[in-house]
Amino acid sequence: MKARIAEVFNSVQGEGLYLGEKQVFVRFFECNLSCTYCDTKLDRFTEYEPQELFEEIRLYQEEQYHSISFTGGEPLLYADFLKETLDLTSACGYKHYLETNGTLFFELEQLIDKIDIIAMDLKFPSSSGMGNLWHMHRKFLKIAARKEVFLKAIICQATYEEDLKEAMAIIKEVSPGSVLVLQPNSYENQEVLKKKLFSFKDMANRQGVRTCVIPQIHKVVGIR
Template identity: 50%
Template sequence: MKGKVVEVFESYQGEGLYFGQRQVFVRLFGCNIGCKFCDTKVDYYFECEPEELFKKIVPFKKSYRFISFTGGEPLTQKDFLKEALILGHKHGFKNYLDTNGTLPEALEEVIAEVDIVAMDFKLPSSTGEGNFWEQHRRFLKISSIQDCFVKAVICLSTTEEDLRQALKLIKEGDHNTALVLQPNSFEPQKELLEKVSRYQAICASAGVVSCVIPQMHRILGIM
């Protein structure tokens, strides 16, 4: 089965708890939502079978341990993704899934082949989209059988109410899940840093481990 792939490249992981790690990235085409701060909307891709995709990935095998499947939203192509994840393991890689956390049914079909779930919390006051609380709740539950951490972009528009709802869902699931707060890099950083520092105190009082990690790929100008 053919998948739609935007690009395969090597770079530093620019977000979350694995920030700074060298990884092989597979960017899949298409997303099911439209965040106002999205920087990965593209209208080009190439089509290929999973085996053809791996002809591009295998040369990285000696130097890289992780393949990061990203997008777009990789789970919008769950059948292609599943075959690619299986091939990733067959070739000795660890599979890192960067996902918007809104497609729990698709995740359920691939979770056995994922090693690390890097899940976004799409806070409605940040994204400008509707809320995905129910999808996030189910997604977190399924993810808890593997290593999982959660990221949330914090904008000037983000509300404390949304943060508290996210913390509630984290507490309902695996209590060890860490929350990464990401100041929106398109907005004034000084004001946002004051805000995330306040939000970290709220996380601590809710018993959720949090850290502030900017979206470094934008700051450093890497992919």
């Protein structure tokens, strides 16, 4: 069984609640979505067997890492491959951090026992251009809530307040303690977005949903 992997590298986490933590990153090649703001332009990959990936991850064992970040693309497109890989890495005590677009709930169910932390996207239709994925996000979050999970949403000038309201309704219903990270779209004027981000944060506070505004720092400082 093989998976297409674009790169394996070490760096610090550039977004979300674990910003700044050292991780080994495994970036899977393909994605099931095509968001308008996507910056993951992958044009090459290497095929790995689970054992081969495990051996490459082990090359980083000299240093202390917070966790292995499985990212993409969409890692859950390779659920069977991940299952085998995570068996190997678990046996060596690695912590598993999954970065996911939050749509492939069936695949998550197969793996949830082996995941420690889930960084789950919420694709606001008015931001992503991907249409209504709320039913998938709801099912996904129900499973993810069995582990540590936080949510991320890209906020653009075009983002509707209605999308934030829908997101908050799902979080309150399914995983009320989870934090929603609001991420300004890095390709838009940050000063203009600031007003929207602040008003969204205030709205979430009034609703009792925990939010924070955290830009995608890796884009600002130019790290992978």
